[in-house]
Amino acid sequence: MKTLLLLLLLFFSPLFAEDGVGALKNSNVETTIETAPKAKVLYLSYEALPQRVLKGEIFSITLKVLSTVGGANEIEYKFTDYTGLKPLNLVPNRVKQSNYYFDTFYFLTTQIQAKMPNIEASIVGSSKYASTTLAGNPLNVVALNPKKDFSNILANSFELVDYKTTSYDNKHNIIVFVAKATNAELGAMKFSNVFKQGVESIQDSYFDSRITYFVVINKEIENFSFSYFNLKQNKFSNIDIPIIVDEDSVTTQSDLKPTDQSRELLKMQIAGAVTFFIFLLLLWKRKLIYFIVMLIPLIYIGFLLIPSKDICIKQGADIRLLPVSNGTVFKTTNAIEHFKKEGSASNFIKIQLQNEQIGWVKDEDICAP
Secondary structure: OHHHHHHHHHHHHHHHHHHHHHHHHHHHHHHHOOOOOOEEOEEEEEEEOOOOEEOOOEEEEEEEEEEOOOOHHHEEEEEEOOEOEEEOOOOOEEEEEOOEEEEEEEEEEOOOOEEOOEEEEEEOOOOOEEOEEEOOOEEOEEOOOOOOOEEEEEEOEEEEEEEEEEEOOOOEEEEEEEEEEEOOOHHHOOOOOOOEEEEEEEEOOOOOEEEEEEEEEEOOOOEEEEEEEEOOOOEEEEEEEEOOEOOOOOOOOOOOOOOOOOOHHHHHHHHHHHHHHHHHHHHHHOOHHHHHHHHHHHHHHHHHHOOOOEEEEOOOOEEEOOOOOOOOEEEEOOOOEEEEEEEEEOOEEEEEOOOOOEEEEEHHHEOOO
């Protein structure tokens, strides 16, 4: 019996030895599958960070960046976990000094509760280097307490380029003005206590922007005043637009100065003076030629005295406040309608509605003859 057990032990012992070696080999394989940690090659810190910002303000932060490898120009940034802010540029404005890069980003403060983003920087296209993250902290945001005339604009500078006032209807005037500003979001412009308002065009680069805006106000108002917050001077500044109603047509946003389209009265006065002068020559010389020449300005005066004719407007035509392709539409015709023609500018016809309100329609919206 002992002999039998000894034989069985000798037979099965190599199998157990092989299983043990295999297990040991598998164990060795598993312990060697380890990846080496990626090298940290980017080092970030804040070079400039505001201590306090205003709600609605555009502010900047500057990062001081050191790279221990080449290719710092290929740094990619990601913003995560931020609130109350709107990033304005993902590609930084860069200045190089010695071995450091100073990368500047701009943000717009949209809420009173704001937190700076976590800023992750990495070398573009390289998987062997670790990314570096600069944690964001809460931002100290202060809200303004403006008067009712506040335009909702915060800027380093703001100035009027041009303005023009015309009659809107029998109760209101419309002011169209062009303004330019630096370090401002002009798209946020808004006024209180006006009948209507809106943006006609905007060139919004935040740092150097331009806007064409309109407001419709009561005819009793003799001066339209509003304020903006001057970030450089840290105070509210006032803008005044005197109301001088110009019955001439409003032109495009690039030039609000009146054109020589509706100067019939002046033309009639000049033609009348010419007629009178020729009449004196006729009395003095008593020649038929002067009588014939005198008929020319008289015919011209008669032409100017012809009342404006009605024009036909197609169904579905948009009637705009200004002769601008992307201008504000305040009425759309539900059927074919007829209006009094007041003038024209570029590809637009100026019309008078039944309530004496002035509008503009495109030439293509005129009914075919």
